[in-house]
Amino acid sequence: MNIKVQNRTISTEAALNVLRKSYRGILGISMGMARRRLSRNDRRKNGVALRPVVANVEITRRCNLHCSMCWLWGKNGVGAQGPGELSPEEWVKVIDNVSDFVSMVYFTGGEPLTKYELLIKLIRRIKMKRRLCSITTNGTLIDRVVAKDLVNSGLDILTISIDGDEEGHDSIRGRGAFQKTISGIRQMVAAKREIGSSMPFIKTSTTINDICASSLESLAYQLRNLDVDMCQLQYPWFLPSRLVLSHKKKMKQIFGIECQGISGYAADDMDRISPDKIQSVINVFYKIMNGRFSVFPDIRELADIKKYFTDLHFNFRKDCRTPWTNITVKADGRVNLCPDYYIPEYVIGYAQETRVEDLWNNKKARAFRMELRKYGSFPGCARCCGLFS
Ligand SMILES: C[S@@+](CC[C@H](N)C(=O)[O-])C[C@H]1O[C@@H](n2cnc3c(N)ncnc32)[C@H](O)[C@@H]1O
Ligand code: SF4
Ligand code: SF4
16 A cells, blocks of 8 residues: 655555654644545545544543643543443443544543553554554653553554643642653663663653743753654644633533533633743754654744744634544544533433444534634644644
8 A cells, every 4th residue: 555645656665664653743643644545535525534643542531641631630630421331341442443534543541551551452453453553651650560561562653741840840740740751751761772772762842831831941951962863842732711601601502512521621710821931942952852852832933932922713624524534433432523621511422332434424523613614723623633634
């Protein structure tokens, strides 16, 4: 099979060699696939989509931390409201099915490594099918054994969240979290060296917020010494209360659902963040990480940084296409077309009951895409990553 990557057509084997060597390769391949599918999808007016590229899998909603900005366990988090979770046996069946259908499985949570043994088993099965696999973790549960198992599992990307220097990080994630996360990063780097593997690609992800902003320059210097492959600064996903309310109203009006999940993003104090401070942090990261640095979404100009926090119409695109390329499976097996908790109540089916390929273009999925095509986006989409790329 041939794959289109950044305007070049290469064989699957060549593509796999590229991504073994580089993260940008991995992103290039999945973005290339997504773009190609989107351009073909664009011709389809009936809500039918080609096979999805990425499956976002919330392997558990549970977490060992309670970070202040988190839509699940933060100030306004909705994590405690959720239903039960799939059993390990159900997950094996679901992931076998999902990985037949997509190119990349992305595990998130809650904290995925609270289910470490199951996770290692699932990654191995995904890699046997030669699919890409990625995890985002808070890193606090990675000891020497976990690190070696992760390296040996064949995992492609490990993203470790770290939100500031010790003081900043702990004020968001709880006392003692910083040292555990740093130890987790060190264990991963050491395990890769010991095993002689260049994978998984290790990336740190730092969510910007007003508590940690002043500690980010100091974090940049600490990360430089840790030998990670890349650092990413991520803008916060948040919504003023008035947008949360209008999103709920719209979801009721269009789909007849009570959208509770969106409440997890409510924040009315984001204009406290200093855009000048953020720009100076970006400049410091850029300088000291020597190219191994990204910002998501890629906003670096001062005027745009200001707009991100104050002008909720400011975005990269007006129409969201994510439900044409991504599928999301939640901890209880429910399948959504939007990631995270923007519209978790719009359920196209349950992965433990029906194969995802039979859900992907069912009546509910097509109806959702057709409404989205009509509106372009919904009120709560303003700060969802679906509109960022
Ligand atoms: C929900 S967490 C799940 C994985 C894992 N527990 C962790 O913290 O990395 C996934 C990612 O979302 C980030 N995150 C949490 N709340 C956020 C918010 N309001 N805006 C943007 N990113 C957020 C976290 O920092 C983390 O990198
Ligand atoms: S560790 Fe991750 S899932 Fe847990 S509270 Fe923090 S951001 Fe949320
Ligand atoms: S931007 Fe809106 S429609 Fe797109 S994925 Fe996010 S919540 Fe869904």
